[in-house]
Amino acid sequence: MRENFKFYIDGEWVDPAEGVRPLDVINPATEEAMGRIALGAAADVDRAAKAAHRAFASFSRTSRAERIELLGAIAAEYQKRYQDIAAVITEEMGAPSWLAMQAQAAMGVAHFQTAMAILKDYEFDEERGTTLITKEPIGVCGLITPWNWPINQIACKVAPAIAVGCTMVLKPSEVAPFNALIFAEIMHAAGVPKGVFNLVNGDGPTVGAAISSHPLVDMVSFTGSTRAGIEVAKNAAPTVKRVCQELGGKSPNIVLEGADLPKAIGGSVQQMMMNSGQSCNAPSRMFVPRARMEEAKAIAKAAAEAVVVGDPTGNATIGPVVSEAQFNKIQGLIKKGIDEGATLVTGGPGRPDGMEKGYFVKPTIFADVTNDMTIAREEIFGPVMTMLAYDSLDQAIEQGNDTEYGLAGYVQGPEEEARKVARKIRAGQININQAAPDFMAPFGGYKQSGNGREWGDHGFTDFLEVKAVVGWKQAEAAE
Structure with missing residues (x-):
């Protein structure tokens, strides 16, 4: 003590x-x-x-x-x-x-x-x-x-x-x-x-x-x-x-049509789940071309289910969220996502199987989310990612910017196109293709x-x- x-x-x-x-x-x-x-x-x-x-x-x-x-x-x-x-x-x-x-x-x-x-x-x-x-x-x-x-x-x-x-x-x-x-x-x-x-x-x-x-x-x-x-x-x-x-943040993550989907989706899920999703710049809203959504769901599901939740002193990928209050807030928002009609791809309410104590949350993916749903608008601050389908890149950018927040944004796909999209996202720091942190880059x-x-x-x-x-x-x- x-x-x-x-x-x-x-x-x-x-x-x-x-x-x-x-x-x-x-x-x-x-x-x-x-x-x-x-x-x-x-x-x-x-x-x-x-x-x-x-x-x-x-x-x-x-x-x-x-x-x-x-x-x-x-x-x-x-x-x-x-x-x-x-x-x-x-x-x-x-x-x-x-x-x-x-x-x-x-x-x-x-x-x-x-x-x-x-x-x-x-x-x-x-x-x-x-x-x-x-x-x-x-x-x-x-x-x-x-x-x-x-x-x-x-x-x-x-x-x-x-x-x-x-x-x-x-x-x-x-x-x-x-x-x-x-x-x-x-x-x-x-x-x-x-x-x-x-x-x-x-x-x-x-x-x-x-x-x-x-x-x-x-x-x-x-x-x-x-x-x-x-x-x-x-x-x-x-x-x-x-x-x-x-x-706070509710950062859009726009996956372009030409993106390497396993890399873009799998890497984004890992980034989202890191630190139990408790990062203000987490890529919590993923926008995927509608034609590729089923493929993206499968990749996201596999990536989330590969995340090991457990004792933070051991070899777990993620540990608990920080407090009972945080745990209860996240559980409430997961339930809200289900109640509002989003598709639960993996995860969901409650602790992971076999865990009776500790503020552990299941890595959770929602798909078929619309931008007016609570889980697409409120900062969850837990290991919960939402997937939204788009029909045109202009729509993805418009919905990505349709938030009261503007801390960060993410773009996955061919570099030249990604750069153009990055310029259109209204946020303080944009990450292209899962680039490493830059300590000289302004953050806000x-x-x-x-x-x-x-x-x-x-x-x-x-x-x-x-x-x-x-x-x-x-x-x-x-x-």
């Missing part, structure tokens, strides 16, 4: 301001508590924000070389704790051990390495005629992160914030908080100056709201559901701070999938203010 009832504020582990309010952290594979943390209060956020505000005066003036050295120290300490991070992610949110090692933990260190590479040549100053346009750190950043790719979302915010000279207050998800507590230990061991990085555990309505509304917090970077993102924006509005959001959404971008050099932008110094050249000449 892990226990940590302290918060990391101003370079120290401190007790909660209002005493310990314990929260059990549940292992979703066993439905038993794997640890306990304390829930914070507005007073803890206030202490952390004041520490970050004090630290900003000096940290914002550090040199490029100093921040590159610090990022390198963080990456080195992270490598020392790599296995600890992977193991706890498996324990607290159910990612299979192989995924936690190869992807979940790996994403964290990759963002720091990427930030270092970008910072070496990043242009903070630009002269236009007699004017200097300079980019300066925005100030104290409130970082609110989710449970599904926990260390990834922490690192892709913290790394650019450190790189440009910001200070921060982090609220990790209370559902999966222990990887963040290890991360705070990493930051301390790396010698991050006091007050630059602060962590307060807690829930959204209390700690999240306090961060979003705090007058000393200059920007909020939030990743989570669209519903929660709206609340963050409302809480931030009175202080007119910048709000950057990476929210259109419409209700959010605003702003993370990853790569675009990930620096939201942490910077732009200042124009008019007459810069004349001032130099006068000297």
